[in-house]
Amino acid sequence: MEPLRSLILAAADSEAIRRAVATAPGTRGIVNRFVAGESVPDALRAVRALSRDGLRATLDYLGENTSDPEVTEHTVRTYLRLLDALHAEGLTADAEVSVKLSALTVGWDEELALRNVGRICAAADRCGTTVTVDMEDHTTTDATLRTVDRVRREFPATGAVLQSYLHRTPDDAAALAYPGSRIRLCKGAYAEPAEAAFPDAHEIDLGYVRCANILLEKGAYAMFATHDPRLIPLLRERVRSYGREPGDHEYQMLYGVRPDEQRRLATEGETVRVYVPFGEQWYGYLMRRLAERPANTALFLRALVSRS
Template identity: 35%
Template sequence: METVTKNLFLFLSKNNWLNEMAKKRGGNIVTGKIIAGTDFPSSVQIIKELNTRGLATTVDHLGEFVNSEKTAVERTEEAIATIETISRERLDSHMSVKMTSLGLDIGRDLVISNMTSILDTAEKHGVMVTIDMEDEPRCEKTLELFKQFKQSYNCISTVLQAYLYRTEQDLKELSSLKPFLRLVKGAYKEPQTVAYPDKKDVDENYKKLIEQSFRLGLYTAIATHDDHMIEYTKGLAARLQIPNNQFEFQMLYGMRNKTQLELVEQGYKMRVYVPYGRDWYGYFMRRLAERPANISFAFKGFVKN
């Protein structure tokens, strides 16, 4: 049943008609629930409120798979303006970007040029930029770009997905760069030739990756809503004597709000992934596909403040 539910939400995430309808009519409904706002200026107040509660953030302008050079340049300019606002408003926030939104599918020179402009601004203001991970066919290109940029920039991190067979080796290869890594389970529909099809295998690989990253001495962000995974991480950190300033937990805005604050109270770093923009529909469907329990979290978020 879980597989059927996941496939349904992944199918819905790619429905262009529903996505367009969501852009036109759904922004007001989801603002303050699963997105902070339809643009970054309207999201600043929510981020400040999260910071006041001891929650750091990572902001993400929703949208991917750009096939227009003009749009890719516009996304770059938006990212630069966001970094400048983060600095000006003194927000405790990183920023996440997808390489396809900057032109990955159009041309390598374009995405390098756009990302270089973003990272120049990030280094100037001391704002971390996370290269988000997308579907498996783009994984290799994304990691190649990360390795290239990491040689010249400090304010850059990336994401690894536990459901891919290749990730354990990717983690080993990246370790010499001492990266800031965000570990996630993964949210795209992938064939069994490249990804674990069963949740229990993904969970076991996720645990293995967390331990591997800890033992390699890497700063590790554990992005999960799973209580079992949270407790596993706490126990592992205690057993390996990993200090709390060497890792953090990450969760999505609008989900598990009480748990987020409890982790802060317990002395753990807690970062909230805060999306904004009009292209929220595909993002939301993939989050529901990731974990069926998110459906109940999302519903509670819609009916409660």
């Protein structure tokens, strides 16, 4: 799989391949399935369509590891325009936003990241919705959790993200889990060293269930981000065993992946939120999502041949 991953990463940096993907009729349909578009109006259209199916959304304006202060400010202002537009259309009950701290700062300046995520959280609070701070690779975990802790002092509904493939995550889950604490639990999608993360898929799954139990036991608002057909029934059983009720947890899936399952869970009374990426930097997102882990490549390839 490593040669394939290297090939995909090389393609992610190729402007010529990006233009080909953007203009080829066959590949454009694939892009449109997994990325909502490039603009705020595109994101709003996706939210409206999901809402009609009884689904909620978390919107990610694509971009990360920003080195240009003007790009950082553009990212913040785009989120502010997005939140205003959601509020104007009465969609904030169905949509929140997700942010990457490396897109809100330059050179991982924690104070700048804190100020910028605070601006977005303040706007979200005024509009009647919430923000979740995405997790990035393991070298940023401490800084991200510090920032979330500081933001929550003013905006306690701010969501955090934990990745079950990291060795440290059960301890982080225990520290972050308390009644009402919004925690998105995912497996993790970055290429991490063995000293930081489990390399074995079975260990990652065990870690996921272990952390899910911690969140449920301690009363956190658990947001289970997974498409795994083995895990979802198990998670629903754990939810029942802890006596949790509909509305005090949710399931999250990527835009364009297993949409029939998203709708099925929603019709059965579950809260389902779809992670909706949009923005001009869609190409890097799509290619790097494929390259981050072999399991993601298989997931997207299966999705291309099935709408279920």
